[in-house]
Amino acid sequence: MLREQALRQATRTLEAAGIDTPALDARLLLQQALGVSHASLIASAQAEMNPSQLNAFNTLITRRAAREPVSRILGSREFHGLNFTLAPDTLDPRADTETLVTAALTLAGGQQALRILDLGTGSGAIIVSLLHALPSAEGTATDISQGALDAARANAIMNGVSDRLELVQSDWFAQLHGKFDLIVSNPPYIPDQQVENLSPEVRLHDPHLALKGGPDGLAAYRVITQAAPAHLKPSGHMLFEIGQGQERDVAALLAASGFTNPTAMPSQQADLAGIIRVIVGRFPG
Numbered sequence: 163m164l165r166e167q168a169l170r171q172a173t174r175t176l177e178a179a180g181i182d183t184p185a186l187d188a189r190l191l192l193q194q195a196l197g198v199s200h201a202s203l204i205a206s207a208q209a210e211m212n213p214s215q216l217n218a219f220n221t222l223i224t225r226r227a228a229r230e231p232v233s234r235i236l237g238s239r240e241f242h243g244l245n246f247t248l249a250p251d252t253l254d255p256r257a258d259t260e261t262l263v264t265a266a267l268t269l270a271g272g273q274q275a276l277r278i279l280d281l282g283t284g285s286g287a288i289i290v291s292l293l294h295a296l297p298s299a300e301g302t303a304t305d306i307s308q309g310a311l312d313a314a315r316a317n318a319i320m321n322g323v324s325d326r327l328e329l330v331q332s333d334w335f336a337q338l339h340g341k342f343d344l345i346v347s348n349p350p351y352i353p354d355q356q357v358e359n360l361s362p363e364v365r366l367h368d369p370h371l372a373l374k375g376g377p378d379g380l381a382a383y384r385v386i387t388q389a390a391p392a393h394l395k396p397s398g399h400m401l402f403e404i405g406q407g408q409e410r411d412v413a414a415l416l417a418a419s420g421f422t423n424p425t426a427m428p429s430q431q432a433d434l435a436g437i438i439r440v441i442v443g444r445f446p447g
């Protein structure tokens with residue numbers, strides 16, 4: 163079978179399985195099965211596939227048809243221009259979360275030598291991206307999951323920032339000492355009872371520890387906002403990613419803990435779908 167024929171057939175299989183982007187996914191998985199770039203695949207669309215290539219491709223398509231995300235099948239994902247390895251214990255970092263990284267970099271302004279804390283680091287996507295963009299900054303990242311911390315370490319090494327990143331297994335702030343200029347967090351924020359309604363890609367493949375935010379989705383925000391002031395330098399900032407419609411509640415929690423004028427970050431306030439994703443509070447000290 164020719165490569166382009168295999169691609170068409172796989173696209174139809176994924177379409178029938180209800181995949182939103184069947185042609186794109188089939189193409190990415192064919193590249194993976196063949197070990198070739200997009201450009202090389204275009205140039206070799208008429209090449210014959212040998213049986214082992216066809217077999218490898220069919221295996222990947224079967225996994226995708228069973229709703230395993232492409233990033234999980236490939237084992238990695240691009241985030242903020244960097245490559246991140248995924249593990250079963252890490253959330254698959256979302257493009258939406260790049261909004262938080264952009265907001266933090268805007269807030270950092272020209273300052274370089276910042277101490278940054280990332281709570282619930284998962285794959286390390288946020289803190290590794292920040293340290294990569296701010297070569298004089300130092301970071302600490304926590305997660306309650308050791309598997310996530312191992313993946314974050316690997317990603318910090320792969321992206322050349324591991325010498326400036328400390329990783330701590332901790333229940334939010336429990337094992338942390340010291341004060342930071344900037345605290346960032348994308349905590350679990352989905353109300354527990356809604357997790358079962360998520361797409362199979364999320365429900366079956368993202369760790370539930372990374373998703374479940376308690377009965378109203380706000381459990382982690384309550385704990386973090388209460389403890390954050392003790393870990394911020396005067397005029398330090400707390401930045402949260404939030405779920406859809408949580409801006410008022412999270413802003414109220416920040417205000418109750420003494421943060422001044424908690425607000426959606428101007429110009430970075432909407433993610434790719436136009437939903438407010440980032441709330442920032444300044445701690446007066």
Ligand SMILES: C[S@@+](CC[C@H](N)C(=O)[O-])C[C@H]1O[C@@H](n2cnc3c(N)ncnc32)[C@H](O)[C@@H]1O
Pocket residue numbers: 252253254255256259281282283284285286287288304305306307310332333334348349350351371372373
């Ligand atoms: C929504 S995921 C975010 C992961 C990553 N920061 C990202 O944006 O892709 C939330 C993370 O918080 C971690 N987590 C859940 N409960 C925690 C707790 N009590 N203390 C520390 N981390 C926790 C999860 O293991 C998960 O890695």
